Amino acid sequence: MTLPPEPQVGPHPTVITDPADLRAALRGHAVAFVPTMGALHEGHATLIRAARAAVPGGRVVVSVFVNPMQFGPNEDLSRYPRDLDGDRRVAGEAGADLLFHPDVPTMYPDGFSTSVSVSGVSEPLDGAARPGHFTGVATVVLKLLNLVRPDVALFGEKDWQQLAVVRRMVRDLNLPVDVRGVPTVREDSGLALSSRNAYLSADQRAQAAVLSRALRAVQAAYAGGERRGAALRQAGLDVLTTAADLSLDYLSVVGGDMHEREIMDNDPMNRVLVAARMFGVRLIDNMPLAAHVAAGQSTVSQSTVSQSTVSPA
Numbered sequence: 001m002t003l004p005p006e007p008q009v010g011p012h013p014t015v016i017t018d019p020a021d022l023r024a025a026l027r028g029h030a031v032a033f034v035p036t037m038g039a040l041h042e043g044h045a046t047l048i049r050a051a052r053a054a055v056p057g058g059r060v061v062v063s064v065f066v067n068p069m070q071f072g073p074n075e076d077l078s079r080y081p082r083d084l085d086g087d088r089r090v091a092g093e094a095g096a097d098l099l100f101h102p103d104v105p106t107m108y109p110d111g112f113s114t115s116v117s118v119s120g121v122s123e124p125l126d127g128a129a130r131p132g133h134f135t136g137v138a139t140v141v142l143k144l145l146n147l148v149r150p151d152v153a154l155f156g157e158k159d160w161q162q163l164a165v166v167r168r169m170v171r172d173l174n175l176p177v178d179v180r181g182v183p184t185v186r187e188d189s190g191l192a193l194s195s196r197n198a199y200l201s202a203d204q205r206a207q208a209a210v211l212s213r214a215l216r217a218v219q220a221a222y223a224g225g226e227r228r229g230a231a232l233r234q235a236g237l238d239v240l241t242t243a244a245d246l247s248l249d250y251l252s253v254v255g256g257d258m259h260e261r262e263i264m265d266n267d268p269m270n271r272v273l274v275a276a277r278m279f280g281v282r283l284i285d286n287m288p289l290a291a292h293v294a295a296g297q298s299t300v301s302q303s304t305v306s307q308s309t310v311s312p313a
């Protein structure tokens with residue numbers, strides 16, 4: 001008889017590739033889950049620490065799976081950064097017990113023919129810019145939730161629309177999991193941490209901070225009393241025109257349903273989102289319109305873990 005791997009807490013979480021081993025290791029434990037595509041950074045670590053705090057005596061599982069289904073044909077699937085040793089170290093130091101690292105045939109066996117598509121919140125913004133992306137996300141997240149069966153799953157507000165899609169799917173399909181959003185972790189410059197920042201030089205990263213400055217300009221306009229959607233948007237666009245080598249996908253001011261409004265009310269769900277290609281790399285970011293909603297936002301130097309008080313959809 002083979003015994004299931006014994007989970008370890010500490011710098012080297014056990015790497016599990018087989019779903020049956022995962023089930024055996026988790027049986028009888030409270031579980032908090034952080035799905036990722038790896039190349040872990042301080043943003044992921046913040047989610048993992050929040051997961052650790054959510055199930056003090058339980059198991060924290062981090063999945064590392066670069067999901068082919070959520071990449072378009074001309075996107076960066078083949079060059080997406082991969083670093084399993086680094087991921088083990090970051091995940092372990094943040095308190096993960098297990099790293100689930102399935103291969104593509106395990107997740108998508110021959111003949112795989114099911115997908116989950118969430119309408120509404122997944123249609124505008126990244127849904128329009130990346131056709132099929134959120135179907136890939138929803139499908140893999142549902143599969144991972146079924147494999148891990150967590151009590152709590154943590155997602156970053158960095159991917160605000162993704163968080164909305166996951167929440168809608170979990171609600172619509174009655175999935176027994178508590179989905180929690182975690183505020184975006186940023187460099188001191190304001191640049192949101194992202195695995196894709198690894199494609200950029202230090203100088204390019206400094207220039208990419210223009211995205212967060214544009215979002216803050218929208219917040220400032222909103223704080224100054226501006227409520228017209230188009231005028232709020234323009235405050236952000238004015239900042240982006242100062243940037244070199246930027247090609248904008250969208251800058252949108254939206255409500256909790258991800259759709260633009262002519263007049264924004266005072267709903268804490270109101271958000272400004274941006275997606276742009278800079279130096280050949282597609283970057284996304286977002287902030288609440290009301291800056292105080294972001295009170296929990298942390299930077300790498302502060303690195304405080306706090307859970308968001310608002311959640312999309």
Ligand code: AMP
Nearest residue numbers: 036037038043155156158159184185193
């Ligand atoms: P990814 O590996 O990019 O798919 O991200 C895995 C999870 O980490 C997602 O829930 C992301 O929203 C979250 N995440 C990525 N970057 C950050 C960040 N800078 N701050 C907070 N969460 C993040």
